[in-house]
Amino acid sequence: MNGFRKTLFATIVTIAVPLMQANAATSTFDGAWNVRIASASQACGNGATVAIGINNGQIASGSAAVTASGRVADAGSIKVTLSTGIKRAVGFGRLSGTSGSGTWRGAMCTGTWTAERM
Numbered sequence: 001m002n003g004f005r006k007t008l009f010a011t012i013v014t015i016a017v018p019l020m021q022a023n024a025a026t027s028t029f030d031g032a033w034n035v036r037i038a039s040a041s042q043a044c045g046n047g048a049t050v051a052i053g054i055n056n057g058q059i060a061s062g063s064a065a066v067t068a069s070g071r072v073a074d075a076g077s078i079k080v081t082l083s084t085g086i087k088r089a090v091g092f093g094r095l096s097g098t099s100g101s102g103t104w105r106g107a108m109c110t111g112t113w114t115a116e117r118m
Contacts, residue, residue: 029054029072029095032062032118037111044109050082
């Protein structure tokens, strides 16, 4: 019985350690971020600032008014979808350290975004 427990423990450790290391690799950009959105057209508005959170590479909204979803890759490339009501925009770009930037497009508008870690 004692040998069985040791084997079971060793098996669990063998499986768990790579999983913990994988989670650590995807958490480089975890935390709260402020994203400033600018439009290429005055007709689309002056822009806005949205708070998002990143947890294990998954993006979630920090605001009740805007829903955010998407993913940040280990190297920092990001794809995010923001929606409010029936409006929706998709953004692409890159995070690096404590900042990031990219472009976005919606149904009739396009623009750029910049981000800073809070």
